[in-house]
Amino acid sequence: MLIFNEDEAAMDFDHLTNVLRDLALDAGEKIMAVYLASDFDVRSKADDSPVTEADEAADAIISAGLREAFPDVPLVTEEQADTHSQSVSTFLIVDPLDGTKEFINRRGDFTVNIAYVVDGVPVRGVVYAPARERLFFTDATGQSVEEDGPFEKGRVGAVTPLAVSTPDNDALNVVASKSHRDQSTDEYINKYRLADMKSAGSSLKFCLVATGEADLYPRLGRTMEWDTAAGHAVLSGAGGQVVRFDDHTPLAYGKPGFENPFFIALSPHVELQKP
Structure with a gap:
């Protein structure tokens, strides 16, 4: 259940949706340029997890865009260790390339993740899987949708509202x-x-x-x-x-x-x- 409060009300969700979506598309374009190249460097971070130039380039794109659009909202991002010591409950949070092992092995299941958290609850977000050409996001009302491609910055195409299953617990x-x-x-x-x-x-x-x-x-x-x-x-x-x-x-x-x-x-x- 989503929580609505004064912090959430202060955010322009139409603007937030457009910014998050466009930045995810920009980052995805850069990621795919590296992904489709003949070779790229892979390094290990302090925690031994892998990182590539695609992670860092996507992070630079998203971080710069979020800081310009929402300068008063704290930002936490995987690739910037100095953001990990913050004590915040309302913030933007980014994984510029989730599934780096999938990316390195060219298996396609990697995503760009950007979310807005209010009082500890993720209330808006975008997940873009550029190699799979699937784009999921919450619209300005908080309804989640999947957009049909091809994707164009600044213009949302046809979308399908998402709803979880009503499963058979025996299957x-x-x-x-x-x-x-x-x-x-x-x-x-x-x-x-x-x-x-x-x-x-x-x-x-x-x-x-x-x-x-x-x-x-x-x-x-x-x-x-x-x-x-x-x-x-x-x-x-x-x-x-x-x-x-x-x-x-x-x-x-x-x-x-x-x-x-x-x-x-x-x-x-x-x-x-x-x-």
Whole structure:
């Protein structure tokens, strides 16, 4: 459920939607230029996670655009470590290239993620998968949509409003991480009766639940808020939920260090099993 308060009311959501969408398209264009090149450098960050010139170029585009458009709103972005020590509850948060391993291996399941968080709740967001040519975002009203391509900056094309599934709990469709699947995740998934099991990379998993292509996405592994906020916003705008794995309370944002606990993204009609 989205929360409305004075901070949220002060934001021009038409303007926010347009800025987030256009910046995601700009970043996606730069990312694809690197992706389609014959070669690119891959380095390791302090936490041993990979980073490429595409991550950094996309971050520069998005950060500059957000700071120009919303100079008074705190910004948290994966690629700028100095933004990670902030203590904020209302802020913009960016993962300029989510799914870097998918990008490096040229598997296509990578996304640009930009979200606006109000009082710890992601209320607006955009998820753009340029290699898949899929664009998901929350419109000015908070309704999540998927836009039909080709995409054009400054002009929104035809969109399809998103709504989560009304699943059959005897035949659930589950999506899990392509790069971070482990035994604990499989053991939890096996608590459910399944119709189908699929894997996907990056924040696309949230979007598959938002479109009704999947009913449930459990994540029993380390993630950061920039990995999840945009997908969380898209899922919420389609009627879905993201809850903590341990106690099934809503996943909140602005936590110290911006690190998430394990979580579950779902259609609210899914009968959750205990950990």
